[in-house]
Amino acid sequence: MLPAQLLYAWWVDGSEGLDLSGLSFCQGELLTVADKSSERIYRLAPEPGQETVKLLPKAGFARPALPDDQPVSMKARALHYASTPLSMDFEGITCDGPDIYLLSERHNRIVRLDSARAKGEWMPVRWSETARKQGYLQLFNAESEGLVKVGEDFWVALERDPRGLLKLQPGDREGQLFFPVPPVAGLDFRGRSEDVTALAYYDGALFTLERNAFAVCRRSLSTLAAQWCVEYRHIEEAPEFIYRKTHFGKGEGLAVNEQGLFVVLDNNGVSRAAVPDDSRGLLIQLAFPAIPSNTLTID
Secondary structure: OEEOOEEEEEEEEOOOOOOEEEEEEEOOEEEEEEOOOOOEEEEEOOOOOOOEEEOEEEEEOEOOOOOOOOOOOHHHHHHHHHOHHHHOOEEEEEEEOOEEEEEEOOOOEEEEEEOOOOEEEEEEEEOHHHHHHOOOOOOOOOOEEEEEEEOOEEEEEEOEOOOEEEEEOOOOOEOOEEEOOOOOOOOOOOOOOOEOOEEEEEOOEEEEEEHHHOEEEEEEOOOOOEEEEEEOHHHHOOOOOOEOOOOOOOEEEEEEEOOEEEEEEOOOOOOEOOOOOOOOEEEEEEOOOOOOHHHOOOO
């Protein structure tokens, strides 16, 4: 376990009440989604040395109707009709060239954005039923939490109690390949649920955001074993950044490129301890740890 080095931090202007939840680099842009925004994606353009970054609209679209090919819980059905902002509960975003995909935790499904028609469409693959048979997705609102496309495959993070990873291959109609997340010596969840809340792919490796341990881990794509982890608790809980309620970690979105590890915090509407009337989300950029490349196995 290595201490994370903070490069930059930005308060996200315009994020109040949205709860930013997913993050991804897409064709040079840093895109994000929010728990409480079911018909819009956003972009961020953080600049080194600045203290804030604006949350800018990237695209609006019509949300898909309720899935008609899988059971929909009464809670999910009620939220769909009662509250458009809460109906999808987007927790992940990933891209493949110009194609953008979103992860709905409310329905444990992937939405593909049809930019030409400005609408979201369900992809045919689903996994709620098979995941529950495997013991995952046992708690409402602690279900599918992170998404990344790696080549032709999608990886989905299954949040907690228990946490796991799901690999979706071309042609899959139901999730079949479920994996536990290998433990890491020294990774301390401090009595909280062991979780995984976001995924990223960079330089041949899968990156996991393990929120309740305040950690980002670089993992082998073939074995999922951690090659290193950095812990950022000292950053999230620093006096200038800490939120008024801290029982749970806040890290929700993860994006990785050559400039480092970008983590967005979902503050659930809670304000900062230092500035009680400020409830903006926070984006932080962490450095890669100084580890010789010849000590890593690249898949």
